[in-house]
Amino acid sequence: MVLNRKQAPGITDPAAFELQLRKHDYFELDNGTPVYAVNAGAQDVLMIDMVFYAGNWFEEKNIVAATTNFLLKNGTSKRTAFEINEHFEFYGAYLNRNCYTDETASLSLHTLTKHLPELLPVMSELLTDAIFPEQELQIYKQNQQQRLRVNLKKCDFVANRLIDEYLYGFDHPYGRYSSAADFDAVQREDLVQFYQDYYTKGHCKIFVAGKLPADIQQQLNTAFGHLPFRKDKLAKAHQIQPAEKKVQEIINDAAGVQGAIRMAAPAINRHHPDFPRLQVMNNLFGGFFGSRLMANIREDKGYTYGIYSYLQNHLHETALMISTEAGRDVCAATITEVYKEMQLLRDELVDDEELSLVKNYMMGTILGDLDGPFQIINRWKNYVLHGLNEQYFYQSIEAIKTITAEEVQALAKQYLQEDQFYALTVV
């Protein structure tokens, strides 16, 4: 029999899949610290992610949160920075810390399961006995300033800072960024105070996943169950102050051959009933390789190596963001095409074939994303931090399966309005 290669093999429509989100285990340490756990996987590895409400949301002075977070592992009264690094690296473990321009910061560990008992006590020590040596702070400042000098030459770096400032205002944690002078201004006392308030006596949530030892609860309790964490996060409010001017063109490097384009408008957050459907609309518009923006601006015009839109989800604010680097001479044309694609989605119903493709693609991607303990716990972490539960997962799936072309158009009319968007080009 001759093979008919023009005929696609039959497929099972991923939109028909019944996806399940594996439940997490939950327990509390003696001090009430909540622990979310997913015990799964074939490799003898695990991750522990300790989330603290210690993001820049809570700092009184610029970059204190990020500096405190970075220097958590740079010395305790018992160990130098080198000894701490040497300890984790000896066991082939990765101890990372991250500070977000939001409420949270984290201290996370990836390790072979067998080494966990050697590592947890030192993590505990970092949370109670970090001393922030002056010398370490000086080195950090000096090196971060060098790094900043390099980054400020990059159009994408500059554009990312400015678009957030336009959306939220420089005085809001989401819109603020660092300067060389900020590094000069940070004092050791700022760090010690922030550390006391937001780590040692801060609010912490723990997420663990991987091949967990049978006594994981006991191990975590021994390490962290006696620490003086507070039961709830502290409350703090900030006002956004969006910029008035919507269109900005900045020359950062006169010799630049590309421009970084960022276009953004405020959008709804995950608690809004439209949100799951907005995600489908966003995918169709610019959320994946087969999207309208990519098909037009990369695959038809060749203006860019890549263009994406996404929903930038902070805990308190959300924006719909379009991001690309395009040839300098086609930056204006790129922005025009983005607006054209917005208009097309507002004016014309998407046909069934395209909509079903996006649905299938999203369902296949979620299926793939649910594969493996680290992916599952990351999804749960996201839900927990945003105050959502598993209902949100099933609502999202339902939204993908049932959204209609009319609903896509209605969402486009509401959230893809040209006059709502900032349009920034940084060359």
Next chain:
Amino acid sequence: MIQFERFVLDNGLRVLVHEDPSTPMAVVNVLYDVGARDEHPDKTGFAHLFEHLMFGGSINIPDYDEPLQRAGGENNAYTTNDLTNYYCQVPAQNLETAFWLESDRMLSLAFSEKSLDVQRKVVCEEFKEHYINKPYGDIWHKMRELAYKVHPYRWMTIGKELSHVEKAHIDDVKAFFFKHYRPVNAILVVAGNVQVEQVKQLAAKWFGHIPMGDQYVRNLPQEPVQTAARRQVVEADVPVDAFLATWHMDARLDKGYYIADLITEVLGGGASSRLYQQLVKEQRLFASIDCYHFGTIEKGLVAVDGKLAEGVAIETAEAAVQAVLQQVQEAVISEQELQKVKNKTESVIAFEDMNVMSRANSLAFYELLGDAQLMNDELQRYQEITAEDIRSYSQQLFAQTNSNVLHYLRKK
């Protein structure tokens, strides 16, 4: 231990199957034995440009991505100096869609002029984004040309210059395809929620009838042993002085490769490594510094790559790097430090193997090296290395005559 089964189709296509019933997904990975090293010196960047064209439609299927996305799949590809690798992941129920798509583009591309025209522009933008419009973007172009005089590793996969990509012609595309993209020059790995019997049937059905093609015999000019130190100074519009040095190391399967890999860990793998601890933390000469290599199949380069702290003279920085390298040449490292870098290697392998896509990738790569089973012997090869191996290999590696030093300085 990664289990797999291997069979070869009549047309020479090597097929590996790795069953993992714990995942709902299936991965199809097609590796072609062609990379930037196989390019003509006047037509560099072609293997990578070609990778883009593989998504521009095949002989029977106008668009690669659309049917894959409709089946719930995702895909990507990469080109290195050594090889080109395409991989996709689909829900296991839709495995056959991936076979259909991958086999049709192995059978023949559509050779669309429009696709070539657009992807030339896309690749030029990629070139600008990563190598022109970034401070230090051309540093590796310069270093490769300094370190290699003959071997095609002297250019980057993106190409030597934009004009090479801009000049690519559809006839070049066709010739390249029929020379390199033949079953006999490819390795197919199917992994995930699949069964060997099922893969045998699908492979025979979709790939079995593709003409074998001629085996590509690689005959590249070999780099003569470097006999004198090389240096270059570049001034550019960058905000911070940078230091980059390289030394020629052994090929992928030689014992020296594994030793060099551990040496890069001793020197630059993390915050407790020697270069970071001594030069960033203790002496405060560098703002950042790292030591690494690229894992190339043929003889590659070990690199030390750093940005200087403000106000430090490049000569001072270089002398300090030399002093750290001197230590590992003179004294054996402690058993504790040796154990550390071995433990790190064990850990890296375990984390890589978590992901079925990464396992499929690795199987294809080791099969290209000669035998996928090598993947399971890697850790053992590292375990056999002694502290004395590190000392003696460091002497050979870091010999003055084997060095290439680049000072990339802020224009005054």
